[in-house]
Amino acid sequence: MSAIREADIEGLTGVEQYAEVGEFPVERGYIWTTCSSVENGNPLFWDEELAEELTGGPIAPPTMVSVWFRPHHWAPDRTGSALPLQVHFDLKEGLGLPEAVMSDNTIVFYEPVRPGDRLRTSQILRSVSAEKTTKLGTGRFWVIDVEYQNQNGERVAVESYTGFGYVRAADGTTEVSK
Amino acid sequence: MTATTLPTLLQGDVSVGDTLPQLAYPVTATTVVLGALAARDWRPMHHDKDFAIHRNGTRDIFLNTPNQAAWFERFVTDWTGPHGRLQRMTFRMLGSIFPGDTMVFDGTVTETGIDETGCGWVAIDISVSVDGDPKTTCKARVALPTTSDDNPWDRKGDQWRP
Numbered sequence: 158m159s160a161i162r163e164a165d166i167e168g169l170t171g172v173e174q175y176a177e178v179g180e181f182p183v184e185r186g187y188i189w190t191t192c193s194s195v196e197n198g199n200p201l202f203w204d205e206e207l208a209e210e211l212t213g214g215p216i217a218p219p220t221m222v223s224v225w226f227r228p229h230h231w232a233p234d235r236t237g238s239a240l241p242l243q244v245h246f247d248l249k250e251g252l253g254l255p256e257a258v259m260s261d262n263t264i265v266f267y268e269p270v271r272p273g274d275r276l277r278t279s280q281i282l283r284s285v286s287a288e289k290t291t292k293l294g295t296g297r298f299w300v301i302d303v304e305y306q307n308q309n310g311e312r313v314a315v316e317s318y319t320g321f322g323y324v325r326a327a328d329g330t331t332e333v334s335k
Numbered sequence: 336m337t338a339t340t341l342p343t344l345l346q347g348d349v350s351v352g353d354t355l356p357q358l359a360y361p362v363t364a365t366t367v368v369l370g371a372l373a374a375r376d377w378r379p380m381h382h383d384k385d386f387a388i389h390r391n392g393t394r395d396i397f398l399n400t401p402n403q404a405a406w407f408e409r410f411v412t413d414w415t416g417p418h419g420r421l422q423r424m425t426f427r428m429l430g431s432i433f434p435g436d437t438m439v440f441d442g443t444v445t446e447t448g449i450d451e452t453g454c455g456w457v458a459i460d461i462s463v464s465v466d467g468d469p470k471t472t473c474k475a476r477v478a479l480p481t482t483s484d485d486n487p488w489d490r491k492g493d494q495w496r497p
Contacts, residue, residue: 187373194366194373194402197409201417207340211417212488219421220404227375263425264404265497269488 160251176279179225183274216269222314254322268311296323343416346455346479355442364434370402397431410440420487422476422497436465455481
């Protein structure tokens with residue numbers, strides 16, 4: 158975890174950072190709890206025979222991909238772990254931009270995620286804009302990709318986040334600050 | 336493998352302008368807390384009302400983003416059936432959804448096509464709103480079978496171009 162300053166941007170663009178393997182394998186309890194939380198009755202997640210027939214066995218809902226990387230609330234011998242989207246926080250710190258919002262994010266889905274998978278993730282800075290002024294304040298836009306792979310090195314998903322780090326305008330307010 | 340479960344929706348059945356069946360859901364504190372914990376999101380603004388009010392300045396706890404993604408997925412696959420395979424989703428957060436709100440999902444098909452590998456797909460604009468006010472929008476693209484014996488889940492490697 159280190160601040161990304163102006164002079165670091167070029168060298169870090171396109172470079173994989175913060176690679177880590179999830180703390181636990183993909184498991185069906187969370188799949189069912191998630192489906193239950195949104196009343197998702199898709200038989201792919203509830204009917205073994207149908208899952209075998211359509212997807213060659215059980216899979217996780219594709220939108221759960223980030224779930225497998227949220228750290229336990231507590232764990233023994235915890236030494237501190239990188240925040241999700243640590244690169245976002247490194248940019249805020251290094252560029253001296255105290256506020257930030259995520260304007261949008263995209264997830265692209267590749268190989269299905271399956272129970273038992275040990276997924277790996279990494280963060281890649283894609284771009285940082287020149288200084289811009291919006292109604293929130295003056296700052297920079299950046300795009301960060303989060304790559305996800307399974308234990309066979311197959312890509313399972315890529316998330317792209319567009320963030321705007323800024324110094325608040327005199328009368329600016331923001332509801333969703335990250 | 337040839338599926339014996341027939342698809343419920345084929346790419347050729349879908350036209351631009353088609354709408355998805357609307358989904359309305361009354362959100363409770365349980366909806367928010369269950370969704371946050373299912374997504375392993377332990378941050379207090381998704382379960383602690385005092386924290387949400389006094390630290391976030393919101394009127395209550397609110398639905399977290401990953402759980403909203405799960406709601407959008409359910410909304411799409413309720414329509415496509417299990418053969419529907421999501422390719423991509425782009426989210427834009429506009430406002431928060433709180434207990435007591437009835438969230439309403441609406442979707443409209445904006446584009447449909449078959450890619451260079453023969454994979455059928457449709458693009459959908461979705462919004463979840465409360466009292467007609469959009470809270471999150473989602474542009475989704477989902478692969479659909481082109482024939483009754485086609486299965487997008489069989490695609491791998493360069494045959495899958497989401």
